[in-house]
Amino acid sequence: MEKPWKNTITELLGCDYPVISGPMRLITLGRMAAIVSNAGGFGVIAASGLSREDLVRELRIARSLTARPFGVNIPVYRPNAAEALEVCIDMGVRVVYTSAGSPAKFMDAIKRAGLRVIHKVSSMDMARKAQSAGVDAVVAMGFEAGGHIGREGVTTFCLIPALVRALRIPVIASGGIGDGGGLLAALALGARGVEIGTALVVTAECPVPEFFKEAIVQSASNATVVLGREAMPIRVLRNIVTSRVAGMDDAAADRAIAAQGDARYVADGGTRDTAVMPCGQVAGLLAGVVPVDELLSGMITGARSVLESLGSIVCGGRP
Ligand SMILES: Cc1cc2nc3c(=O)[nH]c(=O)nc-3n(C[C@H](O)[C@H](O)[C@H](O)COP(=O)(O)O)c2cc1C
Numbered sequence: 001m002e003k004p005w006k007n008t009i010t011e012l013l014g015c016d017y018p019v020i021s022g023p024m025r026l027i028t029l030g031r032m033a034a035i036v037s038n039a040g041g042f043g044v045i046a047a048s049g050l051s052r053e054d055l056v057r058e059l060r061i062a063r064s065l066t067a068r069p070f071g072v073n074i075p076v077y078r079p080n081a082a083e084a085l086e087v088c089i090d091m092g093v094r095v096v097y098t099s100a101g102s103p104a105k106f107m108d109a110i111k112r113a114g115l116r117v118i119h120k121v122s123s124m125d126m127a128r129k130a131q132s133a134g135v136d137a138v139v140a141m142g143f144e145a146g147g148h149i150g151r152e153g154v155t156t157f158c159l160i161p162a163l164v165r166a167l168r169i170p171v172i173a174s175g176g177i178g179d180g181g182g183l184l185a186a187l188a189l190g191a192r193g194v195e196i197g198t199a200l201v202v203t204a205e206c207p208v209p210e211f212f213k214e215a216i217v218q219s220a221s222n223a224t225v226v227l228g229r230e231a232m233p234i235r236v237l238r239n240i241v242t243s244r245v246a247g248m249d250d251a252a253a254d255r256a257i258a259a260q261g262d263a264r265y266v267a268d269g270g271t272r273d274t275a276v277m278p279c280g281q282v283a284g285l286l287a288g289v290v291p292v293d294e295l296l297s298g299m300i301t302g303a304r305s306v307l308e309s310l311g312s313i314v315c316g317g318r319p
Contacts, residue, residue, distance in 0.1 A: 012095075013095055013193075015040060018194065019196060020172060021044045021197075022146075023097065024046055026265075028043070030060070035205050036070070038066050044070065052080070055087050072093050073096075074106075094115060095118065098120070103135055122159070123150050127140060135169065140163050140173060145197065149235055160189040177199070180299050211275075212272075219284060236277055
């Protein structure tokens with residue numbers, strides 16, 4: 001393994017490499033967070049959909065599997081957000097990762113407890129507000145990402161440098177990253193870390209059905225579709241059920257999904273035809289299922305080898 005990197009993000013989060021697990025509801029729980037942290041990245045438990053007892057259990061599982069730091073994602077609009085934050089503070093979590101709403105309402109409690117906070121954004125406006133609220137870093141998600149994405153449709157390649165220029169706090173790039181070239185490109189754009197979601201789904205340890213991993217591996221980069229464009233856009237794999245609702249307005253899409261009966265979020269079951277599978281365009285670059293530590297070490301060594309070959313191009317050598 002490469003020797004640990006040292007930059008503002010590794011120091012903020014306490015990890016070896018600035019590669020962060022994207023939170024995924026009912027998927028990135030205690031075990032997955034520990035596996036990512038043990039591989040040198042920063043694991044994140046998604047608190048969304050967990051009761052107080054569930055979250056306590058997942059934190060204990062993570063603690064039993066790693067001595068390294070990991071974080072907890074709290075979507076702030078959820079009714080149990082305050083309760084999840086309370087659990088994090090009580091159980092000594094050092095980094096909370098807020099999303100889906102303004103972090104301002106929890107900032108006093110977070111800072112009083114001495115926690116660090118990163119916040120997910122998808123636009124300049126959200127990023128400026130998060131900085132004013134006092135977050136330590138933003139995770140900026142481009143439109144090519146899997147899962148819920150911004151309404152403004154700005155891609156990672158344009159969002160990251162704009163935020164880096166405008167903000168004083170570090171930026172973590174998210175959306176479309178799944179290998180060493182992507183990691184290096186994000187750093188070149190001014191990000192100081194990356195978040196990965198779709199690439200993490202196709203790891204051996206990821207607790208999703210095999211058909212989901214197979215579907216991603218077999219997909220090209222045009223295999224996704226964005227649902228709910230006007231309200232809460234979400235990028236998912238195209239299949240029978242999502243093709244049916246694509247292009248409908250949100251209410252009609254909700255009715256269509258409800259009428260489908262067995263259509264549901266992939267972590268709750270379903271089949272390759274009926275499950276709603278959040279997935280980013282980076283699916284087109286993912287060729288197989290690998291263990292988490294192989295994914296992370298491949299990104300780190302890959303970034304170095306791309307850098308070396310770029311060095312010769314930029315210095316006038318041959319590609
Ligand atoms: C299967 C799946 C489920 C996700 N669920 C959530 C979620 O519950 N909350 C959240 O903030 N982001 C969620 N995301 C987004 C990821 O946290 C991450 O931001 C995104 O996947 C990064 O883009 P990428 O897929 O191109 O790597 C999900 C992504 C995927 C692929």
